[in-house]
Amino acid sequence: MSFEWPWQYNFPPFFTLQPNVDTRQKQLAAWCSLTLSYCRHRKLYTLDVMEAQESPVFNNKKIERKLSVEAIQVVFEELRKKGNLEWMDKNKTRCLIMWRRPEEWGKLIYQWVSRNGMVNSVFTLYELSNGDDTESEEFHGLEEWMLLRSLQALQTEGKAEIISMDDGKGVKFF
Amino acid sequence: MDRFVWSNGLLEMNETLVIQQRGVRLYDGDEKAKLDVGVVLLSTHRLIWRDMKNHECCIAILLSQIIFFEEQAAGIGKSAKIVIHLHPVSPNKEPGPYQHSKYSYIKLSFKEHGQIEFYRRLTEEMTQKRWERTPVSQPMSTTTGPQAGRTRAVGIVGIERKLEEKRKETDKNISEAFEDLSKLMEKAKEMVELSRSIASKIKEKQGDITEDETIRFKSYLLSMGIANPVTRETHGSGTHYHMQLAKQLGDMLLAPLEERGGMMALTEVYCLVNRARGMELLSPEDLVNACKMFESLKLPLRLRVFDSGVMVVQLQSHSEEEMIASALDNVSEKGSLTSEEFAKLLGLSVLLAKERLLLAEKMGHLCRDDSVEGLRFYPNLF
Numbered sequence: 001m002s003f004e005w006p007w008q009y010n011f012p013p014f015f016t017l018q019p020n021v022d023t024r025q026k027q028l029a030a031w032c033s034l035t036l037s038y039c040r041h042r043k044l045y046t047l048d049v050m051e052a053q054e055s056p057v058f059n060n061k062k063i064e065r066k067l068s069v070e071a072i073q074v075v076f077e078e079l080r081k082k083g084n085l086e087w088m089d090k091n092k093t094r095c096l097i098m099w100r101r102p103e104e105w106g107k108l109i110y111q112w113v114s115r116n117g118m119v120n121s122v123f124t125l126y127e128l129s130n131g132d133d134t135e136s137e138e139f140h141g142l143e144e145w146m147l148l149r150s151l152q153a154l155q156t157e158g159k160a161e162i163i164s165m166d167d168g169k170g171v172k173f174f
Numbered sequence: 175m176d177r178f179v180w181s182n183g184l185l186e187m188n189e190t191l192v193i194q195q196r197g198v199r200l201y202d203g204d205e206k207a208k209l210d211v212g213v214v215l216l217s218t219h220r221l222i223w224r225d226m227k228n229h230e231c232c233i234a235i236l237l238s239q240i241i242f243f244e245e246q247a248a249g250i251g252k253s254a255k256i257v258i259h260l261h262p263v264s265p266n267k268e269p270g271p272y273q274h275s276k277y278s279y280i281k282l283s284f285k286e287h288g289q290i291e292f293y294r295r296l297t298e299e300m301t302q303k304r305w306e307r308t309p310v311s312q313p314m315s316t317t318t319g320p321q322a323g324r325t326r327a328v329g330i331v332g333i334e335r336k337l338e339e340k341r342k343e344t345d346k347n348i349s350e351a352f353e354d355l356s357k358l359m360e361k362a363k364e365m366v367e368l369s370r371s372i373a374s375k376i377k378e379k380q381g382d383i384t385e386d387e388t389i390r391f392k393s394y395l396l397s398m399g400i401a402n403p404v405t406r407e408t409h410g411s412g413t414h415y416h417m418q419l420a421k422q423l424g425d426m427l428l429a430p431l432e433e434r435g436g437m438m439a440l441t442e443v444y445c446l447v448n449r450a451r452g453m454e455l456l457s458p459e460d461l462v463n464a465c466k467m468f469e470s471l472k473l474p475l476r477l478r479v480f481d482s483g484v485m486v487v488q489l490q491s492h493s494e495e496e497m498i499a500s501a502l503d504n505v506s507e508k509g510s511l512t513s514e515e516f517a518k519l520l521g522l523s524v525l526l527a528k529e530r531l532l533l534a535e536k537m538g539h540l541c542r543d544d545s546v547e548g549l550r551f552y553p554n555l556f
Contacts, residue, residue, distance in 0.1 A: 007555075008555075011552070011555060012510070012543035012545065012550065013543040013552045015545070016541075016542050016544040016545070018541050018542065018556075020535055020538055020541070022538050023535075023538055023554055023556050027541075027556050030556065064545075
């Protein structure tokens with residue numbers, strides 16, 4: 001399945017940070033959604049600002065435009081404000097990208113659990129992300145830190161409890 | 175060199191020393207004269223050269239012998255020179271250091287500089303021709319009395335008197351210099367009137383003649399003159415002056431503004447106004463101050479300052495919405511535009527074209543693409 005680029009992607013001004021406040025807001029919104037949908041498509045969980053500049057998202061070779069590092073940081077900062085991104089270091093060179101926020105993931109997992117009537121059962125984290133049962137689910141292959149966060153989110157809602165097991169962590173759903 | 179005569183080095187009765195300069199070598203034409211380096215003195219009547227060490231060796235030439243003179247700039251290892259071209263030798267000339275010379279010009283080579291001031295003073299003397307008014311041969315003169323002062327007053331009073339005389343003389347020189355200028359200005363006024371009458375004639379005939387570009391251009395040029403420019407002299411200084419100036423600007427700028435699509439950069443206005451005023455030039459500051467008065471005087475013009483600091487004069491009727499709309503139309507039509515392209519399209523200056531695009535961007539109608547190829551504006555599709 002090939003990624004479908006939004007119309008803005010071939011619009012040269014999209015790659016220049018707009019000085020007009022209103023225009024910029026719309027532009028940033030478009031960037032945020034493009035970044036997230038691209039990461040979701042490629043199942044990316046971490047991004048490096050320098051590497052990102054070379055990736056097709058921020059570098060449109062066809063129209064010979066690329067977003068500057070400064071502008072990328074502005075976009076990332078915008079994503080952070082929306083809760084879709086977390087910086088991994090102080091210098092803001094690497095970041096975790098959450099194209100689904102932990103709560104959303106938690107919801108998906110819980111839906112799957114209740115659909116299959118497995119409330120009150122205990123799972124290992126590996127089972128959830130890599131087990132045969134979840135193969136057709138979206139959260140299959142979810143990175144462990146992300147999975148843990150989603151479960152933590154569920155835990156605060158009282159829908160799950162994370163338990164420590166001998167060789168890792170497990171979770172019980174309520 | 176053969177024009178020089180031996181001299182005793184003393185000034186005559188009515189002769190005054192103007193300037194002297196050390197370290198000057200004489201050249202007979204292009205060749206170095208067989209004289210050492212010396213002092214050159216310029217008096218109201220003569221050019222005198224005296225040997226630095228041997229004060230007995232002193233030669234002079236009458237200023238009236240000079241046809242013209244010119245400067246010769248210094249080069250590497252070469253001092254600056256003044257070339258003086260001289261009239262042919264008069265047959266009854268007194269003896270001098272040279273009996274004969276193949277050159278009709280001499281050069282003063284300034285080893286210790288000072289040529290600029292010397293050249294200036296020489297020019298002054300040559301234009302004033304003071305030797306004609308008070309010939310040296312005339313023993314007593316009542317008009318100027320350096321020698322009277324010399325005989326009557328000694329000490330501080332004498333010095334004071336001398337200074338006073340000098341001051342009077344400079345005053346006279348200055349006013350003489352300005353006399354010419356005011357005459358020129360009177361002429362300029364006549365010229366403006368003439369140009370006006372021609373302009374009106376052309377205008378009258380414009381119905382018969384086809385819309386010929388050259389005629390339009392001519393009438394435009396000629397209509398630029400201002401017969402009675404508002405000046406500080408006529409209207410004093412301060413606010414009143416600026417008000418009057420603003421009114422005059424309002425009259426004269428209407429036509430050019432309409433022709434340029436209702437807007438002109440202040441620099442352009444400045445050039446136009448000063449060309450029209452001819453002699454009575456305006457300072458940029460006065461122009462800005464006058465332009466600031468447009469609004470309070472309810473004139474149909476406005477001074478507008480863009481965010482970038484660029485100042486323009488525009489017609490009041492010149493609406494911003496229209497301007498933005500036209501910018502948007504143009505950009506939409508072409509897909510995208512740089513300010514240069516837009517300027518060409520509208521026949522505006524690039525600066526103003528850019529301001530318009532920026533304004534449209536500010537209002538959210540356009541957006542920009544800032545790439546290595548330059549700044550382009552696109553319709554705002556966001």
